[in-house]
Amino acid sequence: TPKNLALGGGGTTYITDFNANFYNPANLLINDRARVVDIGFLSSGSFFNGVLNFEDLNDQKDNYLRYFNKFESGEFSASQAERDLIIDTHYKRDRLSSFHQARFDATTFGVNWISNNKAYSIASRTRVGSSFETGRNWYTDQLVVNDGISISNQDIVHRYQVLHEFSIGYSESVKLINGLSSRLDNFLIGIAPKFILAGPYQNIEWRNNYNQQNGSTEINRAQVFNYQSAGNLSAATQAYLSGTTANQATDMSLESFQDELTNIHGFGIGVDVGFTYLLTFGSDLSTLNSNRQRTQNSLRLSFSINDLGFVNYNDQTLYLEEMNSSSEPQNFPTIADEYFAGAPGQFLNFVDEHGDGNPFTDYSTDFKTASFSTLLPTSFNGGVLIELNRIKIMGDMSIGISNNAFNSTRLITSLGTEIRPLNFLPLRGGLQLGPGLPGSFNAGTAIETKFWDLSLAVTVSARSFTTATNWSGVGVAVLQFHL
Numbered sequence: 293t294p295k296n297l298a299l300g301g302g303g304t305t306y307i308t309d310f311n312a313n314f315y316n317p318a319n320l321l322i323n324d325r326a327r328v329v330d331i332g333f334l335s336s337g338s339f340f341n342g343v344l345n346f347e348d349l350n351d352q353k354d355n356y357l358r359y360f361n362k363f364e365s366g367e368f369s370a371s372q373a374e375r376d377l378i379i380d381t382h383y384k385r386d387r388l389s390s391f392h393q394a395r396f397d398a399t400t401f402g403v404n405w406i407s408n409n410k411a412y413s414i415a416s417r418t419r420v421g422s423s424f425e426t427g428r429n430w431y432t433d434q435l436v437v438n439d440g441i442s443i444s445n446q447d448i449v450h451r452y453q454v455l456h457e458f459s460i461g462y463s464e465s466v467k468l469i470n471g472l473s474s475r476l477d478n479f480l481i482g483i484a485p486k487f488i489l490a491g492p493y494q495n496i497e498w499r500n501n502y503n504q505q506n507g508s509t510e511i512n513r514a515q516v517f518n519y520q521s522a523g524n525l526s527a528a529t530q531a532y533l534s535g536t537t538a539n540q541a542t543d544m545s546l547e548s549f550q551d552e553l554t555n556i557h558g559f560g561i562g563v564d565v566g567f568t569y570l571l572t573f574g575s576d577l578s579t580l581n582s583n584r585q586r587t588q589n590s591l592r593l594s595f596s597i598n599d600l601g602f603v604n605y606n607d608q609t610l611y612l613e614e615m616n617s618s619s620e621p622q623n624f625p626t627i628a629d630e631y632f633a634g635a636p637g638q639f640l641n642f643v644d645e646h647g648d649g650n651p652f653t654d655y656s657t658d659f660k661t662a663s664f665s666t667l668l669p670t671s672f673n674g675g676v677l678i679e680l681n682r683i684k685i686m687g688d689m690s691i692g693i694s695n696n697a698f699n700s701t702r703l704i705t706s707l708g709t710e711i712r713p714l715n716f717l718p719l720r721g722g723l724q725l726g727p728g729l730p731g732s733f734n735a736g737t738a739i740e741t742k743f744w745d746l747s748l749a750v751t752v753s754a755r756s757f758t759t760a761t762n763w764s765g766v767g768v769a770v771l772q773f774h775l
Contacts, residue, residue, distance in 0.1 A: 293399065297337045298736025298749035299708030300722025302688025304675035305568065305594040306710075309772070310402030310415040311335065313461040316566030316596040316673070317482030320404055320411035320463035324587050324679075325740075329405040332772035339751050340394035341729060343378060343426075343631045344370075359394040359422060362546040363637035365539050368630040375431040378631060383428040386436045388445040390428070391728050394634060395698065396420040404461070413461035413484070418454070418553065421669070421697030424634040425449040427500070430646070433627055437506070444502040444624045446648065448632060450639045452525075453669075453697035454491030454553060455603070459484045459564070477571040483563060488668075490558035490603045492523040495666070495696075496639050498651055502624055513619045517651040519612040520664060522557040526610035528637055533656045538644035542637035552636070557608055562601025562668045568594040592677040599668035599698075606663040615655050621648070669698040682712040702726050708734070716740050720749070745772040 293311050296303035303315040309330045312319040340359050346352045358367055370378070382390035397419040404413035427445030428436070435442040463482035499516040521529060528545035532538050546552070571591045628646035632638060643650060675688035688706040692699035708722030722734040736749030 293335050293337055293397075294736055294738070294747040294749040295720070297339070297751060298720035298722060298734050299686060299710065300688070300706035300734055301704070301724045301732075302673075302675055302686065302690070302706035302708065302722075304566070304596050304673045304688050304690075305592045305677035306675075306684065306686055306708075310404040310413045310461070311399055312404075312463075312482070312566075313402075313413050313415045313459040313484040313486075314399075314417060314457070314564055314598065316568060316594050317413070317461040317484040317564055318463050318480040318566040318568040318594065318596070320413050320461055320482055321406065321409075321465065321478075321480050322568070322570060322587060322592075323406070329403065330772060331403045332399065333401055334398065335402075335747075335772070336396070336398035337749065338396040339732070341392045341753065343382070343390075343392060343633055344374060345753065356394075358635055359633050360396065360420065360549050361635065362548065362552075363542050363635040363641055365641070368633055368635075368638070370431070370629060370631045374631070375627070378431050379428065383431075386438075387728075388428055388436060388443065389425050389447055391425050391700070391702075392423065392634065393729075394422040409465065411461075411463040411482075413459075413463075415459050415461070417457045417459070419457070419698070420454050420553075422450070422452045422634045423695070423697055423700065424451070424632065426632050429625065430628045430632065433624065435504075435624070440506045442504045442506065446500040446502075446625055447498065448500070448639065448642065449497045450494060450632075450634050451496075451695065451697040452492065452494040452634065452636060454493070455560075456489040456491065456556075457486045457562075458488075459486035461564075477569065480568045480570060482566045482568075484565075485563045486561070486601075488560035488562060488601070488603060489556050490522070490560055490605060491555055492525055492552050492557065492636070493521060493603075493605055493666075494525045494636075494639070495520040498643065498647075500625075500648070502621070504624075511621050511624065513621050515617045515619075515651065516614060517612070517655065518614040519610070519659070520666070521611070522605035522607065522609050523555055524552065524608065525636065526608045526661075528640060529610055529652070529659075532640055532644070533652060533659065538641045542641060546637050549636075558603050558605035558663075560601055560603030560668065562599055564596065564598045565600070566594065566596035568592055588679065588681055590677075590679045592675075592679070594673075594675045594677075596673045597670070598673060599670045601668045602665050603668060604663060604665045609663055610659055610661055611664050612655055612659050615651070615658070617654075667694065669696040670694070671699050682715075684710040686710075702728060743773060747772075 402415035427447035429444040461484035531541035625648035671692045673690045677686040704726040720736045738747040
């Protein structure tokens, strides 16, 4: 959402409207503004961590779109200077691989209301996630020497998923726990089960490493390859395995990004759960529920588990169980003259054009077309917020239980602050940090009247190893109404 994008990308403690279904449903009962019912439409946010970036806004916009639109030949060419820039930006200190993300989220509709000290919510969301990892030696033939071993890494991993979620949220105060403490605090619990329609899906991993002992002429190569897909991405791979060129297979099989969003290839169920401890102080008596007083001075401690559940893919499915191989090639691999950006269909074309060998054709008879299931992108999240009248300061930490299209096992830290020079005008700022990822600086604002809101946020990617700064995300909430 624009709010959590502006505040660094967390949300465990401070999202309290219907979007809390997807972050921490316990917060639905927090009354941080004067309203009983929230209704909203078309709240969206998107960001990406580009391989190459451009300071010109129009160039960066076109660059961003290439990460979501289907692969087009020639759009990812990389000159020697650009390959050198990629190495200098993403593979400093002899890093063997680099991790990148692109994501789009849109809450298409939501409503939440409070009745008899209980909160209820209904929300629908569409999200698109793409994460990929590439080895340094796609872009340079310089080897990394580690403990007397020269290493060339040409890993390439791509995870892509589209999910449409329909969620029902509920929150209440736990009286047993509250009865053991001050009346100025509340322990809130929330749960939001959801039904999921699953769109295109792809999970491909090709681990491809070469090493040579110092003083030896022998090169050892180890490969691991596994594959899962659903939808037109499967159709493209099957066409390629049947003899169609990679570029033709992609061009004929894949539809535009907008059309692919409407294609359904599976279904799933899941749940988001959360807990928040809310302690008010000073003159804030909102936990006593007297006339639904707005919370203004508080400390919040929150914990949530998001995306517990699974998705079953049963339409246009294709998968290959993990394959391992080893060999002794004569030479180290050559570099590619384009960069990998995770565009739908690019993996197939990139491997066909630049791979040292081809795992698709090596294992062409081992692919299967039966249905399969995957876990949702489960994550654990914790946060703290301090609210002092017109100032809020918050921090969040999040970690996934697996590497997937939306998150990873890397610990992500988000910090943010909100200041209101005027009651209707919040000014928000934040930053996000994660190992192996460039930091991002975020800013946003809103117009919040008694009956409606309009929000906006932007993200700037601060390249950790260069002096360049690039726009990398934007969030917009068209309108939200309060009754």
